[in-house]
Amino acid sequence: xxxxxxxxxxxxxxxxxxxxxxxxxxxxxxxxxxxxxxxxxxxxxxxxxxxxxxxxxxxxxxxxxxxxxxxxxxxxxxxxxxxxxxxxxxxxxxxxxxxxxxxxxxxxxxxxxxxxxxxxxxxxxxxxxxxxxxxxxxxxxxxxxxxxxxxxxxxxxxxxxxxxxxxxxxxxxxxxxxxxxxxxxxxxxxxxxxxxxxxxxxxxxxxxxxxxxxxxxxxxxxxxxxxxxxxxxxxxxxxxxxxxxxxxxxxxxxxxxxxxxxxxxxxxxxxxxxxxxxxxxxxxxxxxxxxxxxxxxxxxxxxxxxxxxxxxxxxxxxxxxxxxxxxxxxxxxxxxxxxxxxxxxxxxxxxxxxxxxxxxxxxxxxxxxxxxxxxxxxxxxxxxxxxxxxxxxxxxxxxxxxxxxxxxxxxxxxxxxxxx
Amino acid sequence: xxxxxxxxxxxxxxxxxxxxxxxxxxxxxxxxxxxxxxxxxxxxxxxxxxxxxxxxxxxxxxxxxxxxxxxxxxxxxxxxxxxxxxxxxxxxxxxxxxxxxxxxxxxxxxxxxxxxxxxxxxxxxxxxxxxxxxxxxxxxxxxxxxxxxxxxxxxxxxxxxxxxxxxxxxxxxxxxxxxxxxxxxxxxxxxxxxxxxxxxxxxxxxxxxxxxxxxxxxxxxxxxxxxxxxxxxxxxxxxxxxxxxxxxxxxxxxxxxxxxxxxxxxxxxxxxxxxxxxxxxxxxxxxxxxxxxxxxx
Numbered sequence: 001x002x003x004x005x006x007x008x009x010x011x012x013x014x015x016x017x018x019x020x021x022x023x024x025x026x027x028x029x030x031x032x033x034x035x036x037x038x039x040x041x042x043x044x045x046x047x048x049x050x051x052x053x054x055x056x057x058x059x060x061x062x063x064x065x066x067x068x069x070x071x072x073x074x075x076x077x078x079x080x081x082x083x084x085x086x087x088x089x090x091x092x093x094x095x096x097x098x099x100x101x102x103x104x105x106x107x108x109x110x111x112x113x114x115x116x117x118x119x120x121x122x123x124x125x126x127x128x129x130x131x132x133x134x135x136x137x138x139x140x141x142x143x144x145x146x147x148x149x150x151x152x153x154x155x156x157x158x159x160x161x162x163x164x165x166x167x168x169x170x171x172x173x174x175x176x177x178x179x180x181x182x183x184x185x186x187x188x189x190x191x192x193x194x195x196x197x198x199x200x201x202x203x204x205x206x207x208x209x210x211x212x213x214x215x216x217x218x219x220x221x222x223x224x225x226x227x228x229x230x231x232x233x234x235x236x237x238x239x240x241x242x243x244x245x246x247x248x249x250x251x252x253x254x255x256x257x258x259x260x261x262x263x264x265x266x267x268x269x270x271x272x273x274x275x276x277x278x279x280x281x282x283x284x285x286x287x288x289x290x291x292x293x294x295x296x297x298x299x300x301x302x303x304x305x306x307x308x309x310x311x312x313x314x315x316x317x318x319x320x321x322x323x324x325x326x327x328x329x330x331x332x333x334x335x336x337x338x339x340x341x342x343x344x345x346x347x348x349x350x351x352x353x354x355x356x357x358x359x360x361x362x363x364x365x366x367x368x369x370x371x372x373x374x375x376x377x378x379x380x381x382x383x384x385x386x387x388x389x390x391x392x393x394x395x396x397x398x399x400x401x402x403x404x405x406x407x408x409x410x411x412x413x414x415x416x417x418x419x420x
Numbered sequence: 421x422x423x424x425x426x427x428x429x430x431x432x433x434x435x436x437x438x439x440x441x442x443x444x445x446x447x448x449x450x451x452x453x454x455x456x457x458x459x460x461x462x463x464x465x466x467x468x469x470x471x472x473x474x475x476x477x478x479x480x481x482x483x484x485x486x487x488x489x490x491x492x493x494x495x496x497x498x499x500x501x502x503x504x505x506x507x508x509x510x511x512x513x514x515x516x517x518x519x520x521x522x523x524x525x526x527x528x529x530x531x532x533x534x535x536x537x538x539x540x541x542x543x544x545x546x547x548x549x550x551x552x553x554x555x556x557x558x559x560x561x562x563x564x565x566x567x568x569x570x571x572x573x574x575x576x577x578x579x580x581x582x583x584x585x586x587x588x589x590x591x592x593x594x595x596x597x598x599x600x601x602x603x604x605x606x607x608x609x610x611x612x613x614x615x616x617x618x619x620x621x622x623x624x625x626x627x628x629x630x631x632x633x634x635x636x637x638x639x640x641x642x643x644x645x646x647x648x649x650x651x652x653x654x655x656x657x658x659x660x661x662x663x664x665x666x667x668x669x670x671x672x673x674x675x676x677x678x679x680x681x682x683x684x685x686x687x688x689x690x691x692x693x694x695x696x697x698x699x700x701x702x703x704x705x706x707x708x709x710x711x712x713x714x715x716x717x
Contacts, residue, residue: 097470178568183556192664245554249553379686389667
């Protein structure tokens with residue numbers, strides 16, 4: 001086919017398509033951006049289909065690209081008048097997006113703050129400024145303890161509910177070869193995965209501490225409670241009765257997927273990939289409590305917001321789309337497809353969801369969850385990774401290593417808030 | 421057009437030459453020189469990629485020279501260079517020298533040595549990463565354990581990790597260096613060797629008095645080329661330590677990885693640009709020194 005004919009055909013299709021839409025109504029096209037994660041894209045496609053069926057005059061185009069490029073592209077596109085009308089961002093990026101004038105507040109008539117305060121999980125209030133919300137999540141995530149049913153059964157132990165039971169169960173599931181090398185861990189560990197959240201918002205609080213003060217601007221973990229929490233954590237891989245090993249099978253989730261780890265702490269977003277693992281029988285339970293019943297969890301979320309690029313009828317369409325993707329219906333779709341938890345208790349805490357054997361532990365965890373306000377999540381995680389490495393590789397005492405980490409994190413926070 | 425008509429043939433040739441050169445020149449200016457200049461400008465600014473750029477004078481450089489991580493990374497980068505370049509050159513010369521004399525399956529052997537160079541560095545780094553794991557999945561440690569030898573921590577160690585990462589990087593670059601060395605060896609006129617043979621000179625004299633001196637241009641090229649490669653090492657390190665890039669405790673982190681992290685995970689573009697300028701100066705300095713030292717007298 002010659003190029004000329006191709007062009008003619010394309011023109012013809014375009015005109016006939018325009019004619020078709022033209023007869024329906026004045027069509028508005030808005031663009032939605034998110035980063036690529038298989039289940040999230042599938043869920044969003046489903047939501048867009050539903051939304052378009054209800055609003056035939058609006059077309060939503062979704063663009064997604066790898067997480068690594070996401071922030072750079074958003075930052076470059078919106079000021080140039082390109083890019084999304086509705087954009088997805090991590091809750092921790094909100095300050096940066098507001099300061100850079102990338103997003104605009106949601107209108108208070110369509111999103112009344114008082115109603116959102118009442119209907120959403122309280123952590124969402126971090127997105128509020130005065131009477132307006134800047135952004136809203138469809139779903140939230142929390143942590144829970146995954147366990148390998150086959151290994152529990154083999155060791156004759158029950159899924160643990162307290163930290164002591166967890167330690168006992170993990171010891172029972174640990175296996176070694178003749179030379180004493182661990183070949184199966186009772187419990188995975190490593191700050192590179194989700195453990196830094198478990199340590200920060202879970203263990204420290206359970207041991208009586210409070211990790212940060214002053215709206216997460218002041219580090220408050222250089223004290224007895226946190227040292228105890230850290231000693232508990234590093235104790236998992238200490239001595240002859242160690243039941244864990246940092247870097248066992250390269251990555252904690254890999255060890256758990258391969259059936260070489262009895263227990264593993266991870267987020268609800270792991271459910272999808274575990275379901276795909278053939279031959280793995282797993283269950284999930286709430287994060288273990290202390291012996292006096294204290295529980296604590298970590299939650300985080302991605303939000304959607306209307307960008308400053310959306311104006312006029314596109315703005316109206318974007319607001320409508322935002323209303324739909326934060327609706328109860330959308331939250332249920334997101335839960336079923338992605339495994340992330342509804343951002344409203346009214347949806348999440350339904351009888352069916354809260355008692356669901358898989359989602360239940362995560363949803364119950366939301367009730368006692370805290371959301372860390374990160375200045376630089378990967379930077380702050382790195383400090384926890386190094387804190388553990390100084391102890392495991394260089395033999396430093398937990399107290400000393402913790403002090404170094406606390407000082408470094410305070411410096412990071414000070415630098416960040418000084419320039420933002 | 422009158423202007424063009426009045427030109428001499430020589431001048432017309434120049435006009436045409438520049439007309440054809442315009443495209444690559446424009447390309448270089450837009451794709452290379454403009455970003456380079458921009459990076460130098462950003463290094464004096466404070467910018468988080470989203471907000472305004474603000475001038476910060478020499479702050480980024482002061483921060484850099486006061487940052488202990490930077491000095492550790494600087495040292496790592498030179499360890500990669502000072503171990504990687506001589507080892508890879510000596511090994512590749514040794515192989516090329518002997519491969520040149522081998523007739524049996526010459527083509528196949530050469531292909532086998534060249535194969536790692538064609539393999540994707542990412543795939544190779546991941547395979548080696550798994551080789552290095554502790555029991556029960558690591559190839560090397562499983563082998564040691566089966567002989568009842570204690571495990572070696574390869575990647576999870578502040579002292580062993582850097583050499584462990586360097587090894588596959590050296591191996592991957594060998595193929596290229598061997599091919600260049602062999603081309604260099606073939607370019608030496610046979611008459612020198614025949615003369616040496618007639619004089620009954622021993623092999624080591626031939627090697628040190630004929631072969632190596634005449635290979636000097638090849639050696640200069642490879643030293644500069646591989647030095648730049650090791651100073652810019654990134655993909656092996658990043659892929660073998662993705663969970664904790666450049667770890668443990670920054671013991672394997674090269675300068676390029678630090679730049680990448682500062683820019684694209686901390687979004688501190690000004691600081692990253694300052695690091696880039698330092699890397700640029702280091703590369704320039706090392707290359708100039710090598711060219712001067714190894715230049716023909």
